[in-house]
Amino acid sequence: MVFDYIDGGADDEVTLRRNAARFRDYELLWDVLADVSAIDTSANVLGQAVSAPIIIAPTASSRLFNPRAGERAVARAAHAHGLLYSASTLASTSIEEIARETPGPKLFQIYVWKDRGLVREILQRAKAAGFAGIVLTVDTPVAGNRERDPRNRFSIPPKVSLHTAAQALARPGYLFDLTTTPSIRAENFAHLAGGVGSIVDFINTQFDRSVTWRDAAWMREQWDGAFAIKGVGRPSDAAQCIDIGADAVWVSNHGGRQLDTAPATIDLLTPIADAVAGRGQIILDGGVRRGSDIAKALALGASAVAIGRPYLWGLAASGELGVRRALEILTSELERTMALLGRTRIDALGPDIIANAQDAEMRSRHIER
Ligand SMILES: Cc1cc2nc3c(=O)[nH]c(=O)nc-3n(C[C@H](O)[C@H](O)[C@H](O)COP(=O)(O)O)c2cc1C
Numbered sequence: 001m002v003f004d005y006i007d008g009g010a011d012d013e014v015t016l017r018r019n020a021a022r023f024r025d026y027e028l029l030w031d032v033l034a035d036v037s038a039i040d041t042s043a044n045v046l047g048q049a050v051s052a053p054i055i056i057a058p059t060a061s062s063r064l065f066n067p068r069a070g071e072r073a074v075a076r077a078a079h080a081h082g083l084l085y086s087a088s089t090l091a092s093t094s095i096e097e098i099a100r101e102t103p104g105p106k107l108f109q110i111y112v113w114k115d116r117g118l119v120r121e122i123l124q125r126a127k128a129a130g131f132a133g134i135v136l137t138v139d140t141p142v143a144g145n146r147e148r149d150p151r152n153r154f155s156i157p158p159k160v161s162l163h164t165a166a167q168a169l170a171r172p173g174y175l176f177d178l179t180t181t182p183s184i185r186a187e188n189f190a191h192l193a194g195g196v197g198s199i200v201d202f203i204n205t206q207f208d209r210s211v212t213w214r215d216a217a218w219m220r221e222q223w224d225g226a227f228a229i230k231g232v233g234r235p236s237d238a239a240q241c242i243d244i245g246a247d248a249v250w251v252s253n254h255g256g257r258q259l260d261t262a263p264a265t266i267d268l269l270t271p272i273a274d275a276v277a278g279r280g281q282i283i284l285d286g287g288v289r290r291g292s293d294i295a296k297a298l299a300l301g302a303s304a305v306a307i308g309r310p311y312l313w314g315l316a317a318s319g320e321l322g323v324r325r326a327l328e329i330l331t332s333e334l335e336r337t338m339a340l341l342g343r344t345r346i347d348a349l350g351p352d353i354i355a356n357a358q359d360a361e362m363r364s365r366h367i368e369r
Helices: 002-007 014-023 068-080 095-101 116-128 167-171 171-182 201-207 213-223 235-243 267-276 291-299 309-341 356-365
Strands: 043-045 048-049 054-056 084-087 108-109 133-137 226-232 248-251 283-284 306-307
Touching: 002 014, 014 267, 014 291, 054 309, 068 084, 068 095, 068 267, 068 309, 084 095, 095 108, 095 116, 108 116, 108 226, 116 213, 133 213, 167 171, 213 226, 226 235, 235 248, 235 267, 248 267, 267 283, 267 291, 291 306, 291 309, 306 309
Parallel strands: 054 084, 054 306, 084 108, 108 133, 133 226, 226 248, 248 283, 283 306
Antiparallel strands: 043 048
């Protein structure tokens, strides 16, 4: 059930599959006889110097995937690799505890909660804990329909019942960790009256379906650091993000977990890059599984990519070491791809490395600019 919670998407999982599949349709064209003895993947993302333009995407409740390691392990692994970490607002470790694990650059993801006082308080805590930026997720006015979870009788925290007993007993190591560590809950809000036992209950009471651009602009005014808006797909919305003062547009369909049959994010990139026109940075996530996927996103206008499931698999398999291994695989693949392309710097990855850029452009032309 935990595997399915990570792996799954909304409805028929069309977008989930499409995100990864569409990267393969973009063809790479290489230079020959270029000196590639020194590859430099360093970049600047949201004002932070990073060793590579790869961001740890915010994912709720990391202790669910490894009850002992959780967010702390992911934050430490990101710091060890010199990468930008983002904590989910629904993390199972508090902002302050995460900050104690890593002096490295970090972002905090939020939603516009119904209780605006709570929003202000969480922003103040993020600032005090040294977070460099805020990521406002806007593709979640309601939770997506992820059918694997009810089928598995999955809940947060996971409960051992008649239906889940066989699965739990088949994973004694996980069960031991789950039952010998503190209960998994939304730690950032645990201090509220009565605590927050269930993330789903908390989401239902605090998610505000009436949120509009005015609220996003209000949020921007509340935070004086870097500000990104995550979950954007339409070019005109991307332009509006910049107009209300966002530093970055985060192109995402929530890894295919929200609106199913949405386009693959890589197909949305060219029109969004046109709309943003250099006025801010663009971050892309969804289906990034190879170093070559990263090169393609950068070539088509992204300043960085973010990854969700790839590091979660590492975390679930072996905690901090697993996350480090996942990051090592991706960064070394990016370096190898750059060497094979004959490009030694991130800013040298332009649209000319995509052989069929024009076909790709035609495919994305139907999307309103
Ligand atoms: C298990 C899981 C939990 C997630 N939780 C959040 C979240 O709390 N907030 C958020 O903005 N995005 C969340 N996301 C979406 C990710 O930030 C990101 O957009 C997505 O995972 C990228 O796609 P990928 O998994 O194909 O790399 C979650 C994704 C997964 C897989």
